[in-house]
Amino acid sequence: MNPMDFWERMERRGPDTVVVNGVPLGVGSRVRLRPRSNADIFDLVLDGQVAVVEGIEQDDEGAFHVAVTLEDDPGRDLGEARLPGHRFFYSPEEVEPLGPREAAERVSRVLVAGIGNIFLGDDGFGVEVVRRLAGEEAAPGVDVVDFGIRGMDLAYALQRDYDTVIFIDAAPRGQPPGTLTVLEPHLPEGGTAVETHGMDPIRVLRLAAELGRMPARVLVLCCEPATALTGAPDEDVLVGLSEPVRAAIDEAVGLARSLAGEAAGNEERDLT
Secondary structure (H helix, E strand, O other), X not given: OOXXXXXXXXXXOOOOOEEEOOEEEOOOOEEEEOOOXXXXXXXXXXXXXXXXXXXXXXXXXXXXXXXXXEOOOOOHHHHHOOXXXXXXXXXXXXXXXXXXXXXHOOOOOEEEEEXXXXXXXHHHHHHHHHHHHHOOOOOOOEEEEEEEOOHHHHHHHOOOOOOEXXXXXXXXXXXXXXXXXXXXXXXXXXXXXXXXXXXXXXXXXXXXXXXXOOOOEEEEEXXXXXXXXXXXXXXOXXXXXXXXXXXXXXXXXXXXXXXXXXXXXXXXXXXX
């Protein structure tokens, strides 16, 4: 086998959907597992469990394989990162699409993503907000993650079955320092170049869309900075938030909690 042929096949995206019992299944679909072989302990334990489709693969012979993660697995993020033990493959005949009533019970998934560089003064606003939120017990369906300046990691995280992503970031908008604003941006047309150690949310969204999936709703909770460093070589490192931005942290945490709770459909409309 030509090594180039192998890597080309490995990089090739699988199909978007596979039809099971007349129902198209794709990323985010909820299914009930029905292993046919019951040949090992995993088949016995997972029989009847509810899982979420993480991807559809097709082998060289044309056979489909449904990659799933368990809905109630505390380490589900490890499965979405394609680590063994939390991600499982089944043939289409071994999964049952959930009916309309069961599907309606699905909790919306929300990603709260902290963005920023803690060495650029107020640019560390988003990192501080998610650090505070991460210390609380999150509601079902809500993930709180500090992405810092890891744009590629965020683009790949958006390939999971999130319904809403909430970016927490510092952004100059001509307001008094410390002013909080909630935006719902529209994705513009353009290229998708993303720096490995840089974070431009718009470019990240473009890349996520090109990779194949992006949450249906994007919100940005931003704070007006008092310091606006760019990371240029001639700038000094500035660790710590300015007084106006630090004073806005408590309100930002409460607002992020409320936005995430509402997006997840929790009755309390809260993260906790």
